[in-house]
Amino acid sequence: MRTVDLLIVGAGPAGLSAAQYGGRAALRVLVIEMASVGGEMLNIDRLENYPGHGPDSGAAFARAMRAQAEEAGAEFIAGNVQSIAENDTGGFTFGFDDYGETAAGAGRLQAGAVIIAAGADRKRLGIPGEAELYGCGVSYCAACDGPFFKNKKIFVVGGGDAACDEARFLSRISPNVQLVHRRGVFRAQNTVAARVMNDPIVKVRLDTAVIEIKGAQKVESVVLQDVKSGKTSEESADAVFIFAGIVPRSELAAFSGLKTRPVLDAAGFIVTDQCMAATETGIFAAGDVRSSPFRQVVTAAGDGAIAAHSAAKYLEDRGR
Numbered sequence: 001m002r003t004v005d006l007l008i009v010g011a012g013p014a015g016l017s018a019a020q021y022g023g024r025a026a027l028r029v030l031v032i033e034m035a036s037v038g039g040e041m042l043n044i045d046r047l048e049n050y051p052g053h054g055p056d057s058g059a060a061f062a063r064a065m066r067a068q069a070e071e072a073g074a075e076f077i078a079g080n081v082q083s084i085a086e087n088d089t090g091g092f093t094f095g096f097d098d099y100g101e102t103a104a105g106a107g108r109l110q111a112g113a114v115i116i117a118a119g120a121d122r123k124r125l126g127i128p129g130e131a132e133l134y135g136c137g138v139s140y141c142a143a144c145d146g147p148f149f150k151n152k153k154i155f156v157v158g159g160g161d162a163a164c165d166e167a168r169f170l171s172r173i174s175p176n177v178q179l180v181h182r183r184g185v186f187r188a189q190n191t192v193a194a195r196v197m198n199d200p201i202v203k204v205r206l207d208t209a210v211i212e213i214k215g216a217q218k219v220e221s222v223v224l225q226d227v228k229s230g231k232t233s234e235e236s237a238d239a240v241f242i243f244a245g246i247v248p249r250s251e252l253a254a255f256s257g258l259k260t261r262p263v264l265d266a267a268g269f270i271v272t273d274q275c276m277a278a279t280e281t282g283i284f285a286a287g288d289v290r291s292s293p294f295r296q297v298v299t300a301a302g303d304g305a306i307a308a309h310s311a312a313k314y315l316e317d318r319g320r
């Protein structure tokens with residue numbers, strides 16, 4: 001059984017920052033990432049609101065964060081943490097799919113403390129055609145799929161920062177981009193919303209909902225509803241990019257192997273105290289997975305630093 005001091009689940013900005021601070025606190029830190037190191041940062045074309053940084057791509061920022069964490073002594077492996085249980089020594093045992101990069105082996109890992117920095121998934125609209133046409137014109141990632149729709153008719157759905165930013169990103173790929181939001185005002189930060197409202201290419205349609213996506217093999221049209229009048233109309237479309245919010249990846253916190261489980265808020269985000277502690281037993285949470293009023297790279301990185309600092313103190317208090 002391999003033992004580390006601190007296991008970090010997820011290598012987005014929260015996990016990467018925690019890894020650096022954990023390493024600098026002389027903890028044996030292992031970060032397990034199931035997809036790509038960087039998390040959602042990899043989808044940020046221009047990270048321009050991180051204080052003192054850039055603007056540069058989110059991917060470049062992620063590489064720098066990883067290098068800093070490794071320099072501080074943190075180790076990264078590819079794998080999917082699937083289970084967590086408290087063990088007899090007051091720490092945790094993890095079950096995970098080791099993607100084969102190391103000899104860690106599934107189910108052969110324990111840690112004195114854990115930081116859940118697993119982020120969040122994109123929320124689905126749940127409308128007809130969305131699931132059926134996913135990958136055939138329906139997408140949740142402009143950076144990944146936008147280039148397939150050069151000069152095509154693109155609808156972007158949502159009213160937060162991501163929807164506004166991604167509509168502007170897509171307007172560099174096609175001159176035919178419409179941003180559809182079901183409310184009369186954007187949820188996005190004022191500067192972000194103002195930029196898209198003033199964008200000469202993006203056509204903004206407020207009080208409008210996409211209620212169906214149609215097409216045989218690929219997206220061919222969308223059915224729109226005027227939220228105020230209830231009137232519907234169908235318009236041709238080649239792609240629909242959906243940014244309708246996020247759903248936390250907080251399954252580990254609810255795992256049955258835990259005697260003391262973190263509390264989740266009504267939307268499923270992990271509730272922590274100001275030290276990022278989710279329980280008094282060594283479970284911490286950081287970043288988008290955490291119940292918080294604001295979710296950005298900078299807040300995730302801040303959470304990660306606090307979580308690692310708190311985890312180090314927790315372990316020290318227990319003589320580890």
Ligand SMILES: Cc1cc2nc3c(=O)[nH]c(=O)nc-3n(C[C@H](O)[C@H](O)[C@H](O)COP(=O)(O)OP(=O)(O)OC[C@H]3O[C@@H](n4cnc5c(N)ncnc54)[C@H](O)[C@@H]3O)c2cc1C
Binds near residue numbers: 036286289
């Ligand atoms: C399109 C888009 C644009 C954005 N633009 C900006 C911007 O311009 N500026 C800004 O500040 N913020 C922006 N954000 C928000 C920002 O990206 C997030 O707030 C931030 O990445 C959250 O960091 P995180 O570490 O909590 O989660 P994530 O970045 O989501 O990382 C979590 C990681 O955990 C991994 N993981 C999950 N479960 C497991 C598991 N069981 N085992 C192993 N690994 C696991 C995931 O694969 C993922 O890599 C944007 C978000 C999106 C979607």
